[in-house]
Amino acid sequence: MDFSSKxxxxxxYEMSQLPGIGKRTALRLVLHLLKQPTEQTQRLSGALETLRSTVKFCTSCHNISDVELCEICANPKRDESLVCVVEDIRDVMAIENTGQFKGLYHVLGGKISPMEGVGPQDLTIQSLVNKAKEGKIKELIFALSSTMEGDTTNFYIYKQLDGLEISTSTIARGIAVGDELEYADEITLGRSIVNRIPFEGSLKAN
Amino acid sequence: MDFSSKxxxxxxYEMSQLPGIGKRTALRLVLHLLKQPTEQTQRLSGALETLRSTVKFCTSCHNISDVELCEICANPKRDESLVCVVEDIRDVMAIENTGQFKGLYHVLGGKISPMEGVGPQDLTIQSLVNKAKEGKIKELIFALSSTMEGDTTNFYIYKQLDGLEISTSTIARGIAVGDELEYADEITLGRSIVNRIPFEGSLKAN
Incomplete structure (x- = not known):
């Protein structure tokens, strides 16, 4: 593209560095900002810069937080013996939205992925293991995405917990509520049969 | 969405004010920035703010420019008697990319659209009429999009030029090069038959 202005x-260029934003979209966004009052651009750039320079992560669960200990970790009503391990803060938000989980979280910040050069030391695994050694955690729920990287990460953490009296579980994989069987992929359908649950138990969940 | 950080x-929120960016995409973009070095966020917000606060428009064609008179208008090799009227600077870039146009441009900044509250006075039409009255322009090419608003704008400008010796044309509408006839819409196909061009002329264009 030939620009008339440097x-x-x-x-x-800077806008197109964002993931999923190509040059054309970036140009559309920038031209939109030019048509809006100057204040809108100032608010956007100010909000991004303030967040980036002052962002804090909860010292316990590593969720993004404006204070040392995030609201969830600081809430005495939450069950600290139950910890759900997730990749990033979007997963925390998704699970919180269900209103079904009353334990705490641990945000890893990613998955172990040799392909992308992400090793265990790049994630908050050591901090999780340290918490586990303190003895308060009774159950860890692995809620990573169901990919090879996710499984590898689960297994790595599982091995690190060797010798500790902590039960581990993973979230159930199966046919989504409302989905038709014929359109489900075989692996999911297969798992949902192998991991079937007692019918009486399934009634309770609703 | 429930955020753990204000x-x-x-x-x-500010990111999601951009067109086509929903809350989920905005969150993905912001979290991406948080994973990158602080400098990337600073470069992005700096570039946006600098552009927004110091943006200049060419005094002649109203294209975005870093100087008073843009490169195209200042180029003595361009034919100043031929002016192509376009909606915004993306159209200038698109036409420049073809390398087929050696005249100047006039950027209107939009189309007349009563629905969106855009009247002639919101566009750079008066400036175009003033230029036309100076007598240097011999031909105006309307290259607005082929919608009711585009046609209205063309016609409004055409009426303003009444009494001046300026020929007007619009860019050709027809079947795109490489397209199959059977998939073209009837209106385009109909126009391309009505506005057919001599076969010998079509050979020259390639």
Missing amino acids: LLENAV | LLENAV
Whole structure:
């Protein structure tokens, strides 16, 4: 693309560094900002810069938080013996939205992925193991995505917990509520048969 | 969405004010920035703010430019008697990319659209009429999008030029090069038959 302005080109370039934003979309977004009052651009850039420079992570669960200990970890009504291990804060938000989980979280910050150069030391695994050794955790729920990287990460953490009296579980995989069997992939359908649950138990869940 | 951090919520909100960016995408973009070095966020917000606060428009064609008179208008090799009227600077970039146009541009900044509250005075139409009255322009090419708003704008400008010796044309509408006839819509196909061009002329264009 040939830009008539270096400033415009630079803004479009920086915008297009965001994931999923190509040059054309970046140009559309930047031109939109130019049509809006100056304040909108200032609010956007200010909000991003403030967040980036002052962002804090909860010292216990590593969720993004404005304070040392996040609201969830600081809530005495939550069950600290039950910890759900997730990849990032979007998973925390998704599970919180269900209103079905009353324990605490542990945000890993990613998955072990040799392909992308992410090793155990790049994640908050050591901090999880340290928490586990304190003895308060009774059950860990692995809620990572069901990929090879997710499984590898689960297994790595599982091995680190060797010798500790902590039960581990993973979230159930199966046919989504409301989905038709014929459209489900075989692996999911197969798992949902192998991991079938007592019918009486399934009634309780609703 | 329930955010664990007000700063995060604010950044996501501002990001989601951009067109086509929903809350979920905004969150993904902001979390991406948090994983990158602080410098990337600073470069992005800096580039946007600098552009927004110092943006200049060419005094002649109203294209975005870092200087008073843009490169195209200042280029003595361009034919100033031929002016192509476009909606916004993306159209200038698209036409420049073809390398087929050697005249100048006039960027209107939009189309007349009563539905969206855009009237002639919101566009750079008066400036175009003033230029036309100076007598240098011999032909105006309307290259607005082929919608009711585009046609209205073309016609409004055409009426304003009444009494001036300026020929007007619109870009050709027809079947795209490489497209199959059977998939073209009837209106386009109909126009391309009505506005057929001499076969010998079509050979020259390639």
